[in-house]
Amino acid sequence: MSLFKTTTLAAALTTGLLLSAAAQAHPKLITSNPADGSNSVAPAKIELHFSENLTTQFSGAKLIMTDMPGMPNSPMGIKATISGSDDPKTMVIKPASPLSSGSYKVEWRAVSSDTHPMTGNFSFKVK
Numbered sequence: 221m222s223l224f225k226t227t228t229l230a231a232a233l234t235t236g237l238l239l240s241a242a243a244q245a246h247p248k249l250i251t252s253n254p255a256d257g258s259n260s261v262a263p264a265k266i267e268l269h270f271s272e273n274l275t276t277q278f279s280g281a282k283l284i285m286t287d288m289p290g291m292p293n294s295p296m297g298i299k300a301t302i303s304g305s306d307d308p309k310t311m312v313i314k315p316a317s318p319l320s321s322g323s324y325k326v327e328w329r330a331v332s333s334d335t336h337p338m339t340g341n342f343s344f345k346v347k
């Protein structure tokens with residue numbers, strides 16, 4: 221009984237360690253500028269700061285305008301350049317032309333050294 225419990229606990233600890241090691245290799249979005257839920261003047265660029273160094277050739281993002289004044293729920297892709305940065309944990313989205321007033325969503329895909337793609341999104345508004 222007590223031996224079984226010890227074994228189970230050891231297995232659980234090992235699994236926990238493996239999971240946390242894998243989780244550490246998976247890029248998570250820490251912050252962005254503009255921030256999720258923000259409402260500000262049009263940014264010249266959007267910066268995404270991740271928890272891990274990005275493998276830029278497999279990472280990317282889509283910028284979508286989700287609402288514009290008078291036209292709710294009319295998603296439209298926005299032309300933008302996606303690139304890395306001097307900081308290997310940062311992804312930069314540069315819209316081809318200034319963002320007009322409306323609501324935007326960024327759908328990101330981030331790949332780090334272990335090649336597993338992580339995805340997520342956040343939204344912001346431009347006044």
Ligand SMILES: [Cu+2]
Nearest residue numbers: 242245334336
């Ligand atoms: Cu992984």
